[in-house]
Amino acid sequence: MRDDNEPRHDPSMPNRRRFLQSAAWTWGAVAAGAGSWVLRPTWASAQGPIKVGIATDLTGAIGYAGNANANIAKLVVKEINGRGGVLGRPLELHIEDTASNESVAVANVRKLIQRDKVDVVFGGITSSMRNAIKDVIVTRGRTLYIYPQLYEGKECTPFIYCTGPTPAQQCDEFIPWLMKNGGKRFALPSANYVWPHVLNQYARKVIEGNGGEVIFEEYYPLDQVEYSATVNKIMTNKVDVVFNTVIPPGVGPFFKQLYEAGFTKRGGRLSCVYYDENTLNINAPHEIEGLASCLDYFRAVTKDEPGSARIQADYDKQFPGPIVFAAGSAATGMYRGLKLWEAAVKEARSVGREAVAKALDHAKISEGPGGPAEMVPGKRHCKMRMYTAVAKQGTYDIVARSKGLVDPKEC
Amino acid sequence: MAPATIVRALEAGLLVTFALLPLALADFWVIFVTRVLILALLALSFDLVWGFAGIMSFGQALFFGSAGYGVALLARDAEVRSIFVVLPAAVVIGLVLSSLVAAFLLLGRNPPSLTFVALGTLTGSYAADRLARGWYYLGGQNGIPSIPPMTAGPTEIGEGRSFYYLALVFLVAVYAACRFLVRSQLGLALAGIRINEARMAFFGYRVQWLKAIVFSVAGAIAGAAGGLYAFHEGFVWPNMLGVILSTQIVLYTLFGGAGTLIGAVVGVFAIEVVSFVLADAYPTVWPVILGVLLLVVILFRPSGLIGLVLDQRARAGAFRVAVRRPRHVPGKAADGAA
Numbered sequence: 001m002r003d004d005n006e007p008r009h010d011p012s013m014p015n016r017r018r019f020l021q022s023a024a025w026t027w028g029a030v031a032a033g034a035g036s037w038v039l040r041p042t043w044a045s046a047q048g049p050i051k052v053g054i055a056t057d058l059t060g061a062i063g064y065a066g067n068a069n070a071n072i073a074k075l076v077v078k079e080i081n082g083r084g085g086v087l088g089r090p091l092e093l094h095i096e097d098t099a100s101n102e103s104v105a106v107a108n109v110r111k112l113i114q115r116d117k118v119d120v121v122f123g124g125i126t127s128s129m130r131n132a133i134k135d136v137i138v139t140r141g142r143t144l145y146i147y148p149q150l151y152e153g154k155e156c157t158p159f160i161y162c163t164g165p166t167p168a169q170q171c172d173e174f175i176p177w178l179m180k181n182g183g184k185r186f187a188l189p190s191a192n193y194v195w196p197h198v199l200n201q202y203a204r205k206v207i208e209g210n211g212g213e214v215i216f217e218e219y220y221p222l223d224q225v226e227y228s229a230t231v232n233k234i235m236t237n238k239v240d241v242v243f244n245t246v247i248p249p250g251v252g253p254f255f256k257q258l259y260e261a262g263f264t265k266r267g268g269r270l271s272c273v274y275y276d277e278n279t280l281n282i283n284a285p286h287e288i289e290g291l292a293s294c295l296d297y298f299r300a301v302t303k304d305e306p307g308s309a310r311i312q313a314d315y316d317k318q319f320p321g322p323i324v325f326a327a328g329s330a331a332t333g334m335y336r337g338l339k340l341w342e343a344a345v346k347e348a349r350s351v352g353r354e355a356v357a358k359a360l361d362h363a364k365i366s367e368g369p370g371g372p373a374e375m376v377p378g379k380r381h382c383k384m385r386m387y388t389a390v391a392k393q394g395t396y397d398i399v400a401r402s403k404g405l406v407d408p409k410e411c
Numbered sequence: 412m413a414p415a416t417i418v419r420a421l422e423a424g425l426l427v428t429f430a431l432l433p434l435a436l437a438d439f440w441v442i443f444v445t446r447v448l449i450l451a452l453l454a455l456s457f458d459l460v461w462g463f464a465g466i467m468s469f470g471q472a473l474f475f476g477s478a479g480y481g482v483a484l485l486a487r488d489a490e491v492r493s494i495f496v497v498l499p500a501a502v503v504i505g506l507v508l509s510s511l512v513a514a515f516l517l518l519g520r521n522p523p524s525l526t527f528v529a530l531g532t533l534t535g536s537y538a539a540d541r542l543a544r545g546w547y548y549l550g551g552q553n554g555i556p557s558i559p560p561m562t563a564g565p566t567e568i569g570e571g572r573s574f575y576y577l578a579l580v581f582l583v584a585v586y587a588a589c590r591f592l593v594r595s596q597l598g599l600a601l602a603g604i605r606i607n608e609a610r611m612a613f614f615g616y617r618v619q620w621l622k623a624i625v626f627s628v629a630g631a632i633a634g635a636a637g638g639l640y641a642f643h644e645g646f647v648w649p650n651m652l653g654v655i656l657s658t659q660i661v662l663y664t665l666f667g668g669a670g671t672l673i674g675a676v677v678g679v680f681a682i683e684v685v686s687f688v689l690a691d692a693y694p695t696v697w698p699v700i701l702g703v704l705l706l707v708v709i710l711f712r713p714s715g716l717i718g719l720v721l722d723q724r725a726r727a728g729a730f731r732v733a734v735r736r737p738r739h740v741p742g743k744a745a746d747g748a749a
Contacts, residue, residue, distance in 0.1 A: 037694055058694050067695075097694045102554070103651075106644050107446060108690065114439035128648055131556035135645040139557065140570065157557075192545055193552040221541070 038116075039074060041081045041090030049092035050085070050351050052077065052338075053118030053143075055109045055133060056330075057125055060100025064278060064322075065125050065329030069148065070095050071319045072331045073122065076338040079314075086345050094118055102132035109133045113141035119351040120144045122337050125330050127151050127194055134160060144353050144360075146341060148333030150274065150295070152198035153381075156411040159357055161375065163340065163382045164333035165296050167202035168409035170273045170386070174294035175206040175243075177388050177400050181292070182269030183240020184212040189230050189254070192219035196245035199273070203243060215239050220246065227254040231261045234268075244272040252282040259287040276328030277396075285394035295327040297370035298389045298396045307367035311335065325369075332369040336382060339365045340375060374405065381408035414721050421673050421720070422586075429579055433572050442570045447683045448578040449639045452585055454663040454675035456632035461661075462670030463593050464625045465605030467525055470512065470532030471660045473539050474505040474630040476652030478637030480543065483555040483647045494561045494568065494577075498638050505634015506627055513623040513630075522608070522619060533654060540653030554648025561642045570643060578639055582676075585632055589672055592628070601625055666705055668717025677716055 041049055054073045057066030077091045085091060094116045098105035112118045113136060121137045121144070124130040130147050137145040138159045147155065150164040178186075186207050190196035196219065204214050215237050218230065227250070234242060242263070246254050255270065264270060272279075275293035302309035315325040325331050344360035345351055364374040371385040383405035389396035429448070433441045453475055460466040478501035485500060486492045516523055516531040523531070544552050560567045568574050592598055603611045604618050612618045641647045650656060667678020685704065689697035712718045 037691060059696075059698055063695075095694065097690055097697070099690075099698065101650070101655075102646070102648050103644070103656075104686075104690075106646065107443065107687070110439060110442060111691075114442065115437070126552075128553045131550075131553045132644075132646050132648060135557045140645065194547075194550075197547075197551075222544070 037095055039077065039093040039095070041085070041092055043081070043090055045085070045089045047089055049090045050087075050345070051092050051094060051116060051118040053109075053112035053116065053121040053123075054093065054095045055098050055105065055112060055121055055123035056095070057100045057129070058095070058097040062100050062125055062329075065331070066098070066100075067323045068325060068329045068331040069123065069125070069334045071323060072315065072325065072334045073338060075314060075318055076335060078318075080338075080342060086342055087349060087351075098124065098129055098133070100126075100129075102128060105129060105132050106136055109136050113137060113143055118143065120146065120341060120356070122146045122148060122334060122341075125149050130155065130160075142353060144341075144356055146337040148337050149330035150328070150333070152195045153202075153408070153410045154198065156380070158380075159353065161337070161340075161357075161360055161380045161382075162333075162408075162410070163337040163373070164330060165327075165384065165386065166381060166408040166410050167199045169296070169384065169406045170199070170294050171203050171206045172406060172409075173386060173400070173402055174271075174273065174292075174388055175203060175212075176210055177294075178241050178243070178269060178271055178292060179207075179210055179212055181399075182271075183267075185238060185240040186212055186214050187234050187237070187239040187242050188214060188217040188245070189227070189234075189242065190217065190219050190245040191222050191247045191250065193222060199245060200243075220250065222247065222250070224250050225253045227257050230254070231257045231263070234258065234263060235261050239263075239268065241269045241271060244270065245274075247274075248279070248282060251279075255283050255291075256287050259283075264290055274328045275391075276326040277324050278326050278329060280391060280394065280396070285391070288391050289393070291391040292388060292399070293391075293396070294386055294388045295332075296384045296386055297327040297332040298387055298398060299326075300389060300396045300398045301370055301387055303398075305371055307371065308369050310367075311369055327369070333382075336365065336368045336373050336384070339368060340373065340382070372405070376408060379408065379411045381410040383407055417720050418671065418673055421677075425673070425676065426583065429582075433575050438571060441572055441575050443683075443687070445570065445575045445578050445643060446640075447680055448575070448582050449636050449643060450663070450683065451676045451679040452578075452582050452636035452639070453633055453660055454667070454679045455582075455585060455589060455672065456629040456636065457660045458664045458669055458672055458675040459589055459593070459629045459632070460626055461664065462672070462675075463598060463605065464601040464622055465525075465608075466517075466622055466626055467529040468532045468626065468629070469529050469654070469657050469661065470534075470536040471629070471633045472652055472654075472656035473512070473532070473536040474509050474633035475637035475640070475656070475660075476539065476543075476647070476649075477508050478502075478504040478634035479641035479647040479651050480549060480555070482638045483558050483641050484549075486558050486642075487555060492559055492561050492642075494563045497561060497642070498635060501634045501638025501641075502631045503634070505637065506631035509630020509633070510623070510627040513626040517619050517623045517626065522612075533657065536652060536657045537654050540649045543649040543652055550648075552649060554646060554651075556646050558641055558645045558647070560645075568642075574643060578643075581635065581639065585635070586672065586676070589632075592625075593672065597621065597624075662705060664715075666708060666715055668715030668721070671717050671721065674715050674717035681716055 056069040077093045081090045094112055096108040096112050124133055124147055137143050145160045147162045148164050153166040188200050200217055271292040273294050277299055302312045340363040344356050344363045347359040348355035362377045366372045373382050373384040375382055386402045386406045387398050388400035390399050457471045460468045481504040482497045482501050516528050543549050560569045600616055600621055663678040663682055664675045668674030686701055689700050
């Protein structure tokens, strides 16, 4: 049944004015870009809407990623509401800015939990952000939390569900491919924070398990931009594969210096598992020609994956502009998370935390970015397809894909 | 109205408002204001060193964050979270650390310049932030999550009304102590140091020692705030030690008005409420609007928000002179008559 966003018991409001109001609302939302705080559904149900909270970094250093997350949430919610909502109730989206700043984030997430009383929270991009807000959501707030970003794993708190790739998913098939298409001598230059440490620990195990060798594993300050010593070491030690976890702002100069030293020219293989369509633009295309990445989705997948193609086309149509739909910024995990949660709510026939968690534990979706996905029962992590792609003149070519769904091997 | 009356009225008004606020507010807002009260404690510590003693400390976050990490470790590793242990511990951590920094920066052979102290404290704050990011025992970049609530005997002090009143009692007590301190002989000497350090030294005051004392006291206050904050937010992370928070503290105080104590409290409240409203209304551009707003106030009202109700002479050192003059005149007249 269709209605609009005004409560039905308000007969004093003429229809035309209501229409104008909702139109103004929509345009306001468009004008404000990614950040409208509450997106009310265009119809109502007797039980009221289901409130979905999104806490993501709309502003600050990783604002580009946060806005992509907010966009994809709007897209999915609009689609679900268009099909009649969940359990006959529409979804109401509450978007809060975590501002790439943990202290602001805690305060804003409290708004979602204590003031808006949302039924579920999606979001957080960095691990430090997840750590900052998870207590407010799960322990103190008794609400379900879904974390969408690729990360180092080991988040096993009950009622937190992770829908992005884990080290196992990014390494198990990728590293053997790198050995075949690069060589056995690996260098692990890294930024000094938690994710690279834990990822490298896993990567090293896979490298050594497959008969490869780690020549060096080094950690640099997050804002280091001068890498000539590292490049020198890579060149003199005849490293075959650079498995990089240096992040912006250092990664651009590092790749440039590596290119200028002739690493790729002599047959070296560059690889970086967070590289997606956003990060591709950091360097000139020829500097990172041949860079290999392994993620749950690349735009190139749309060529032979109709489900992904539809999502990508919808996104491009609704959000043309600089904020792109990419795996490295958690946008794919956000899509997957929302759809898995929708499936769980349908099965549970309730939005109660315990009931949804029970259903979410084995939820499945047949279509998503990169293909189907399913939760591993009891593990609160998500099985998904993984793709290996190589940078070629500023875009990606898919060179390998997992046979089925790859296990996250967590918890 | 005399400036002192205005300040007193403001203090009384705020005290009553804060005391009654939880009765009128929903849970969410009570928790929001609790956080503001804790930050006000921190701003107070900065106002003490800058507004009264003229020491530019860009490192208050260092003491705040270290105390936060300290109590987080106590709760995580030693499972100690009794308020009677953790809060004194936070104060001691702040005090010891700030005394060390003061000894290093202020008590050298030559009196340090303003810039030297500002950069020294800034460096300390930055170094601590980097250290915490790289140290895995402290959780590295990710910090220490899920700190359990403080306990007082068998009861847990969770976020909400009880924590609110705890923070308020703390703030009022510290405020009263600071107020006493700056109006004591020590406070007058500090104001003298701020206005003309060389002359105070010539008078025989041990200028650097006085500065070191007030710096340490402020560090202890920042430590107490850090301990409360860690338990209230349930989480500590490297930014709590870093330059961004240190700068934010400076902004709180300058925005409210330095050298008045109450200005620091007003500044924190104003900035936090304005950011909250802006973040709600303009989710993508609010930090820019906030920045412009801060700039405008500081440019047109260098004495801060408090400058709207108090004139320039009423601040800090000038304070006493402006207040005393009218009181003395009738006294003298009486003497003359006798």
